[in-house]
Amino acid sequence: MPGKKLSVVVTRRLPDIVETRMSELFNVRLREDDTPMTREELIGAVADADILVPSITDQIDAGLIGRASERLKLIANYGAGVDNIDVATARQRGILVSNTPGVTTEDTADMTMALILGVTRRVPEGMRLAQSGEWSGWSPTAMLGGRLRGRRLGILGMGRIGQAVAKRAAAFGLQVHYHNRKRLRPEIEDALEATYWESLDQMVARMDIISINCPHTPSTFHLMNARRLKLMKPDAVIVNTSRGEVIDENAMTRMLRAGEIAGAGLDVFERGHEINPRLQALPNAILLPHMGSATVEGRIEMGEKVIINIKTFADGHRPPDLVVPAAL
Template identity: 70%
Template structure:
């Protein structure tokens, strides 16, 4: 089928340049209101569309996939993670799934590094003090945080984003350590001066700061739980820009409130957009509204990748960013 004839349903509002290009190339049905589709609305879209363009906020499980029409052949995710999609179920039904990897690496790593700086140095607390008029003048012990240089940073997940975080952290004098399914290899380790830990438990016990950069899979759900949080030093911090489900938020709140963990920076949450109320209002917890990839450049490039995947598929070729269940 020619690309111009493809009925493409987009579930959320995208950057205007991306939407304009989609309307030029496809029979695009856009979500001008930007209100998330209900499960029933998603099912209706999947019954009529040739291509569905969802985002991470759209839960497409096996039950929803079973309601898809025969004409649906491509789910072109606007985002790198695909934990919201039952990819195996899609493939069984002959539906190709694509994503948009790579383009949000630097943007997400920037936010991770910003929180690695902000939380130990208490920068967000300083902003709150100034905004509430509570600054009464400098004293020798005022707002003391922790120095970064020389501290150990433990990165969980040394993929594109994990390596980008490591490069930034190395420039600030942090010692780089990491846990991954397997070592990244001597060339990358030497460039980052990074130390590999086969045991996550042993790494957590030694780190001053931990950055979570792994995907959410069944194996990583609540990877950071109460037992593992108890292994960390009481003066340690944890940063999460990956997926909220990787950390047990209730356990994290208990650890911070009890003083067994120094603080946290979170850009993602277990039940977005809800946030565990026990984490809200804590001075040593920095909460951001899932803005790791929120740059004009990054979101536009994500949209361009979606378009390339759709066009390539329409031309009868394998999309460049096809997701394969076996490697998830």
């Protein structure tokens, strides 16, 4: 579509600098308030636009794609994960899908380490005590957590983020172990000083800390199910900065309440922002509102990737971050 100023609909508020640049380049319709579009608004958007820019809060399913006009040719997702989009159906309709991979790797790995430290050293409990006015002073036996050095960290999913977590973990003296769909090349394993486990069950049973860093796909839904969670040591903790659906949240909550798992650090939840009240009430769970990628730098870089994908497509070329269904 070279030479044509494309009609672009953006479903959520983006950083000002990103919206300004989009307005300069495209015929763009921006979101006025920072709330998700309703189903009706999304139907209107796909009927109206050459390009849709959704985020993870938008379900772009087969039914919605079926309502799209012939004009819609690209869904340029603002985010790396595309489990909110029926990519296969989109491609069958001749609609390309792009995403923003790699941008939030470092930010999410930082948050993973923050949660590991927060859970093992009981940081939120200490904050609540200090802020309550009830702290009576230092004691040799008060607020005892665990030392990171020497502990075993099991990383579930050794892609970009998993490897970034491994590098940080090594600096804290953690022993790095991992399970992945495919084993890493020997030189990468050696550089990360990481031990591969073909059996997830065996790895889970022997780790002090489990970090979830794999995407949500049909094969990873409830990968950490009740049976597998019960393999964890009672003094082990679990951290998730990937997707909530990878863990059976109800089973994990029951085990945390019963002391069968020592703690959890969660930035994502199985039902999005609807967090289980029983989980919210637990003192041994740190819960964050999906902050893993929430840095100013990261959000702007995501927007820049979206713009590059759209501009490249508008110039008649393949978007650099094209999502291929077979690779999911």
